[in-house]
Amino acid sequence: MEILGISVLLIGLFVGFGVLIGILFGFFGMGGSFLVTPALLIMGYPARVAVGSGMAFVFGTSVIATLKHRDLGQVDYKLGVLMIIGTATGIEVGKEIVLHLEELGLAGNIISITYVLLLGGIGLFVTYEALKGDGDGGIEHDPDADVDAEAIPDIAKKIQSYRVPPMMTLRGGIQVSLWMILAVAFATGLLSGFLGVGGGFIRMPALFYLIGVPVPIAVGTDLFEIMFSGGIGSFLYAQSGGVDLSIVAPLLAGSALGARVGSAATSIVDESEIKVYFGAMLLIGAIAVATRQVGDAVGIEILDVVSMVLILGAALLVSGAVVYSSIVSIRSEPHDERPSTPAD
């Protein structure tokens, strides 16, 4: 039996995969193209369709997740618009560097090595920070509450100390120079354009560690920005027929449910519990990309499958941890603190 030209079994697979990705996307503000595109490539879809459909899926998911975070008051629109400006410029420069490297015949290897180093580096850093943390770092539920100075990472404090006018006041009372925001946005955009990825895994930690934005607002603002970059990317790929709706529609149906769970979990789960898993997922992602590169270099196709199993396993582990921690938190709430309605 077929719907939209594909089998019901495949639709079920896409919906299930969508739920998994939606949880990660809603919770961390990342994990879309990083997971979907490699999966579609391994399933045999052409690169153009895999990338284009992945991007359209990321666009749809980010719309849903942004609406959810907006309802929770976790989107800083001023910061989002500034980040879009800086990121767009960075992406353009990143693309130019890629084109130049392609002319020299060096693009493939340099991009892969950079991707592995970056993913692994951020993964190690986040894991280290989570493990050395004091463990009491729950998420601040009131997005407009002033940020506790001790909760701001040291690097962010350093960046905030450069008081080059004009100064911008962000959610949580954080004051940062406009130029610092644009510099961080440009740097993350540069990497995003250079690596050809949405950049959530770069931008979300950058907003938290470099600018000092509280994690829930970093996630919501990152999603807001992805909505624009994903929309533009989808449009560009769709012009050349690179977006397959029979892939995007079921994936989105699943991820909409998952994103609802993931977004709600940001207000329930203790952030420090999940950061370790997030770091581990990035590290496993780096190993998976390295494995695929080695497989391509030496011509061992099975390493592509190993790479995909690593990515899917990590995604399953982390989304499972988010759901499990949410249930444990809800069950451990005292009766008088329990909400009368679900945390939607």
Next chain:
Amino acid sequence: MFGIETLSGSSYATAIVGIVLVEAMVLYVGYGTLTRLAGPEIMARMRGD
């Protein structure tokens, strides 16, 4: 699919982005309604009430 095959170039791309956007909004509202209706029961079960 969705009757947009006859379109081309930018019109086709706009239609694709529009369909994804509409699907996202419908899913957001649909799942939101479902959460409001079934949410309290699910939460009560998760708490073990």
